[in-house]
Amino acid sequence: MEYSDKVMDHFMNPRNVGKMDDADGVGEVGNPKCGDIMKVYIKVKDNVIYDIKFNTFGCASAIATSSMATELIKGKTIEEALELTNKAVAEALDGLPPVKMHCSVLAEEAIKAAIDDYKSKQG
Amino acid sequence: MNKIYMDNAATTALSEKALDAVITKTKEVYGNPSSMHTIGHESAHVLVDARNMVAEVLNCSPDEVYFTSGGSEADNWALKAAAAYGKAKGKTHLITTTIEHHAILHTMKELEKQGFTVTYLPVDSEGLVTAKQVEEAITDETILVSVMFANNEIGTVEPIKEIGAVCHEKKVWFHTDAVQALGHIKVDVQEMNIDMLSASGHKFNGPKGVGLLYIKKGIRIGNLIEGGAQERGKRAGTENVPGIYGMAVALKDSVEIMDEENARLTKLCGKIMDSILTLPHTRINGSRTNRLPGNVNACFEGIEGESLLMLLDAAGICGSSGSACTSGSLDPSHVLLAIGLPHEIAHGSLRLSLGRFNTEEEVDYVIKTIPGIVERLRDMSPVWEDIMEEENK
Ligand SMILES: Cc1ncc(COP(=O)(O)O)c(C=O)c1O
Ligand SMILES: [Zn+2]
Numbered sequence: 001m002e003y004s005d006k007v008m009d010h011f012m013n014p015r016n017v018g019k020m021d022d023a024d025g026v027g028e029v030g031n032p033k034c035g036d037i038m039k040v041y042i043k044v045k046d047n048v049i050y051d052i053k054f055n056t057f058g059c060a061s062a063i064a065t066s067s068m069a070t071e072l073i074k075g076k077t078i079e080e081a082l083e084l085t086n087k088a089v090a091e092a093l094d095g096l097p098p099v100k101m102h103c104s105v106l107a108e109e110a111i112k113a114a115i116d117d118y119k120s121k122q123g
Numbered sequence: 124m125n126k127i128y129m130d131n132a133a134t135t136a137l138s139e140k141a142l143d144a145v146i147t148k149t150k151e152v153y154g155n156p157s158s159m160h161t162i163g164h165e166s167a168h169v170l171v172d173a174r175n176m177v178a179e180v181l182n183c184s185p186d187e188v189y190f191t192s193g194g195s196e197a198d199n200w201a202l203k204a205a206a207a208y209g210k211a212k213g214k215t216h217l218i219t220t221t222i223e224h225h226a227i228l229h230t231m232k233e234l235e236k237q238g239f240t241v242t243y244l245p246v247d248s249e250g251l252v253t254a255k256q257v258e259e260a261i262t263d264e265t266i267l268v269s270v271m272f273a274n275n276e277i278g279t280v281e282p283i284k285e286i287g288a289v290c291h292e293k294k295v296w297f298h299t300d301a302v303q304a305l306g307h308i309k310v311d312v313q314e315m316n317i318d319m320l321s322a323s324g325h326k327f328n329g330p331k332g333v334g335l336l337y338i339k340k341g342i343r344i345g346n347l348i349e350g351g352a353q354e355r356g357k358r359a360g361t362e363n364v365p366g367i368y369g370m371a372v373a374l375k376d377s378v379e380i381m382d383e384e385n386a387r388l389t390k391l392c393g394k395i396m397d398s399i400l401t402l403p404h405t406r407i408n409g410s411r412t413n414r415l416p417g418n419v420n421a422c423f424e425g426i427e428g429e430s431l432l433m434l435l436d437a438a439g440i441c442g443s444s445g446s447a448c449t450s451g452s453l454d455p456s457h458v459l460l461a462i463g464l465p466h467e468i469a470h471g472s473l474r475l476s477l478g479r480f481n482t483e484e485e486v487d488y489v490i491k492t493i494p495g496i497v498e499r500l501r502d503m504s505p506v507w508e509d510i511m512e513e514e515n516k
Binding site: 011012 | 425426429433434455470507
């Protein structure tokens with residue numbers, strides 16, 4: 001099985017990797033049993049996600065989709081971010097092997113979870 | 124940079140002697156071994172030579188050796204034909220282990236669909252099954268016991284001689300999948316009480332697509348392919364003469380250097396295993412004593428195997444995570460689960476399988492490279508973060 005050059009680039013040089021101690025929202029999805037876990041941290045100001053970091057335990061497509069998804073979300077409004085789909089992330093990576101499509105769901109879900117967390121903190 | 128190939132359990136590069144044998148016989152011997160003329164006879168003689176060489180290694184008679192297209196075919200044949208024979212005698216029970224290759228496990232599943240009963244013996248934490256377990260599982264209904272000689276993922280070598288003795292005492296046929304063992308460790312079908320044995324050329328520096336099934340005289344199993352009289356009528360089809368001869372040459376060559384190679388590989392793999400164990404939260408899978416000399420199988424907590432493999436590949440090191448056939452599926456290896464590892468740890472497995480072309484310099488480079496890659500992945504892993512938090516409480 002081979003990945004596209006874009007997937008390899010985002011896997012080898014993931015963007016926005018790291019943690020945040022003062023995040024406005026944190027989302028974690030997946031579980032170690034199925035093999036992929038992603039944790040997303042967001043900073044929000046005036047309804048815009050102006051900073052984002054992630055940590056991922058998973059295969060190359062899980063790491064690459066985490067990286068690409070954070071790139072696509074950074075600078076977007078909450079509403080725009082909520083529209084992100086795993087298909088769009090996969091397309092931005094020039095596609096994923098069919099057996100790996102499920103790994104891309106993780107990023108979409110983690111971002112939604114982080115936004116949920118942010119909203120609940122806003123009360 | 125030259126690639127470092129440490130996936131010899133998946134397949135091997137041809138040895139010089141095997142390559143020469145395949146090329147020479149392809150060029151020079153083209154006749155059909157069944158033909159009644161000198162050109163055909165030449166090919167027939169090459170086959171006789173190959174069969175003799177293989178028989179000598181196995182310690183059997185040449186007419187007990189049946190050439191096949193590889194290990195999977197030999198496994199399918201042995202199991203399906205033994206089951207059919209048993210059924211005719213009113214016996215419908217087979218015994219195997221939970222850590223077999225899919226060529227065995229999927230065939231057993233198919234036989235279950237056809238109404239056979241299969242017992243899958245569990246293994247201990249090192250991947251070992253005992254003769255006593257086999258003895259206790261045998262019933263009046265049992266036709267065949269199939270236990271692999273050595274495991275392809277974790278390298279555990281099973282007590283084949285003892286298991287074979289139990290089978291013979293109970294008058295049950297004993298088959299072993301020796302695909303990972305033949306050419307690497309001592310295999311003797313008579314001394315080890317083996318009735319049927321599968322092997323594959325490409326695992327001991329021979330060509331791909333050629334293997335064999337040893338069937339002891341007196342084991343009356345049916346034909347695999349109907350047609351001409353090749354392989355004593357049991358497996359019809361014009362023989363792959365250069366491939367068969369290349370496999371025989373590769374086998375003879377492997378056995379000649381076996382003792383020396385095993386000492387060398389045991390030392391090299393020991394060095395890799397010891398270095399991996401210096402990293403925190405790592406483990407070596409399998410047995411340290413009953414182990415294939417070229418096998419290293421480790422788990423790194425907090426990281427996932429595919430990512431590890433791909434970063435190693437980018438650093439020029441080719442390994443695997445689980446068996447090659449497992450890589451397309453999503454579940455962690457059935458072997459690692461069978462030795463009791465939880466899913467999250469089984470996901471972080473790495474197999475390095477060394478062979479005759481690996482050098483000490485390569486091993487040193489691997490030892491130097493692994494820690495940085497493991498650290499890089501752990502640094503971005505939320506699972507590792509949890510492990511560290513737990514530890515620092
Ligand atoms: C233990 C075992 N059995 C069977 C096979 C299948 O052999 P082949 O590839 O020759 O069909 C393999 C190879 O992956 C193996 O490791
Ligand atoms: Zn994945």
